Amino acid sequence: MNTIHHFVNGKKFSGDSKRVGKVFNPATGEQSAEVKLASTQDVNNAVDNAKKAFETWSNKPPLQRARVMFKFKELIEKNSDELTKIIVSEHGKVYEDAKGSLTRGLEVVEYACGIPQMLKGEFTENVGSNVDSWSIRQPLGVCAGITPFNFPAMVPMWMFPMAIACGNTFVLKPSEKDPSCSIKLAELLKEAGLPDGVLNIVNGDKEAVDALIKNKDVVAMSFVGSTPIAKYIYENCAKNEKRVQALGGAKNHCVVMPDCDLEQAVNGLMGAAYGSAGERCMAQSVAVAVGSIGDQLVSLLSKKVEALKVGPGMDKQSEMGPLVTKEHLAKVKDYVDIGVKEGAKLVVDGRNFKIQGYEKGYYIGGCLFDHVSKNMRIYKEEIFGPVLSVVRAKNFDEALSLVNDHEFGNGVSIFTRDGDSGRTFSSKAKIGMVGINIPIPVPMAFHSFGGWKRSLFGDQHMHGPEGVRFYTKLKTITSRWPSGSRTDPEFVMPTMK
Numbered sequence: 001m002n003t004i005h006h007f008v009n010g011k012k013f014s015g016d017s018k019r020v021g022k023v024f025n026p027a028t029g030e031q032s033a034e035v036k037l038a039s040t041q042d043v044n045n046a047v048d049n050a051k052k053a054f055e056t057w058s059n060k061p062p063l064q065r066a067r068v069m070f071k072f073k074e075l076i077e078k079n080s081d082e083l084t085k086i087i088v089s090e091h092g093k094v095y096e097d098a099k100g101s102l103t104r105g106l107e108v109v110e111y112a113c114g115i116p117q118m119l120k121g122e123f124t125e126n127v128g129s130n131v132d133s134w135s136i137r138q139p140l141g142v143c144a145g146i147t148p149f150n151f152p153a154m155v156p157m158w159m160f161p162m163a164i165a166c167g168n169t170f171v172l173k174p175s176e177k178d179p180s181c182s183i184k185l186a187e188l189l190k191e192a193g194l195p196d197g198v199l200n201i202v203n204g205d206k207e208a209v210d211a212l213i214k215n216k217d218v219v220a221m222s223f224v225g226s227t228p229i230a231k232y233i234y235e236n237c238a239k240n241e242k243r244v245q246a247l248g249g250a251k252n253h254c255v256v257m258p259d260c261d262l263e264q265a266v267n268g269l270m271g272a273a274y275g276s277a278g279e280r281c282m283a284q285s286v287a288v289a290v291g292s293i294g295d296q297l298v299s300l301l302s303k304k305v306e307a308l309k310v311g312p313g314m315d316k317q318s319e320m321g322p323l324v325t326k327e328h329l330a331k332v333k334d335y336v337d338i339g340v341k342e343g344a345k346l347v348v349d350g351r352n353f354k355i356q357g358y359e360k361g362y363y364i365g366g367c368l369f370d371h372v373s374k375n376m377r378i379y380k381e382e383i384f385g386p387v388l389s390v391v392r393a394k395n396f397d398e399a400l401s402l403v404n405d406h407e408f409g410n411g412v413s414i415f416t417r418d419g420d421s422g423r424t425f426s427s428k429a430k431i432g433m434v435g436i437n438i439p440i441p442v443p444m445a446f447h448s449f450g451g452w453k454r455s456l457f458g459d460q461h462m463h464g465p466e467g468v469r470f471y472t473k474l475k476t477i478t479s480r481w482p483s484g485s486r487t488d489p490e491f492v493m494p495t496m497k
Contacts, residue, residue: 010196
């Protein structure tokens with residue numbers, strides 16, 4: 001059985017812990033590896049190495065750090081097929097989707113290549129007589145990241161390239177369900193010239209998470225996952241005096257207006273609801289049918305959901321792969337059961353989906369509910385599977401209220417041909433990321449990613465300009481050089497003259 005180790009101080013690290021987790025191939029249901037689960041001491045060892053590496057890495061000129069990122073970018077492109085296959089083998093998403101997620105992570109690396117420009121400070125000459133003032137951004141120290149199973153390449157690369165380019169060192173705890181991609185990325189970054197100890201990977205569960213939270217040498221924490229865990233991370237990091245950005249759950253709505261291009265809306269919903277088997281924090285899991293368009297929308301959707309090609313991720317014909325684990329498959333099926341009991345109309349039922357030769361794989365077909373109401377659990381809670389709920393709204397105002405009244409505020413979309421509806425919606429929606437005729441409004445790397453309400457705990461979004469601000473601290477210097485004359489002491493609040 002293949003054993004996946006930690007990556008600490010530039011090499012594989014077994015650690016003291018004897019505990020291991022199991023890694024499965026979701027397409028077959030067979031165990032493919034076991035992964036070391038770090039103890040508190042193992043985590044502290046990684047942090048100690050990162051702390052030592054910070055002393056020299058933080059003093060490297062930004063241009064030198066950028067050159068490492070340029071080389072890292074080249075190596076990701078060179079090894080993209082291998083990285084993509086690793087994602088497919090442990091997560092289950094189809095090859096092209098996995099490749100696309102790798103590309104979105106690569107875009108953050110490309111953005112990080114421009115770090116010398118982004119770290120330029122501000123200077124004001126003569127803020128007072130013969131007094132100059134300037135502001136600079138400096139690295140924080142040892143930063144940490146805890147990332148989810150659904151994007152084993154993209155989400156880690158939202159974090160560590162930005163942190164490292166800014167001059168910090170980093171300890172990453174990826175999901176123990178699919179850890180191999182993070183290890184491979186760390187090996188490539190070492191090959192790109194990153195000094196040992198700057199990026200460290202520790203695999204683990206709650207013990208590793210709590211160790212990172214409690215370690216006083218970790219000064220900043222980034223997290224992506226469910227809302228209950230995001231809240232836990234946020235509260236406990238604050239207690240331990242760390243800055244924190246913790247991205248939580250979502251229930252992304254897609255408002256379908258009567259005047260929209262319906263074919264465009266349906267195609268957009270199909271990709272957004274069933275792509276990656278719905279295991280995306282930006283998945284569209286609620287379609288809000290406004291006015292008279294509901295019946296037509298459901299009719300078109302049902303035909304496409306029934307025709308959805310579900311299969312192994314490496315099969316070029318597959319449009320949707322399996323779910324990540326046996327336990328998650330059971331959870332998603334339970335939600336479908338709940339929806340039926342709550343009285344929603346199950347238009348397409350994918351619970352009994354099977355593939356010959358892959359009977360042990362974690363497959364479910366696409367599921368489509370109609371006449372879902374806002375008091376139902378399948379509407380209120382994040383399912384994280386290929387389940388789309390259609391809610392009927394009388395008009396634009398009711399649809400907007402549904403969006404704004406929900407506890408989550410990650411992403412939302414509207415499909416319409418009316419500019420006034422689109423503009424009003426984008427202005428009034430209490431959501432972090434808004435799409436107009438765009439089903440998955442994930443910002444490019446040079447903007448920033450994050451939600452509102454219970455989808456984000458902390459002040460700053462990830463990557464882009466917000467990422468630079470999160471991974472640096474601001475320092476302002478005010479300077480005057482003596483001219484030879486002496487002044488008497490002043491006992492009032494100083495002002496510039």
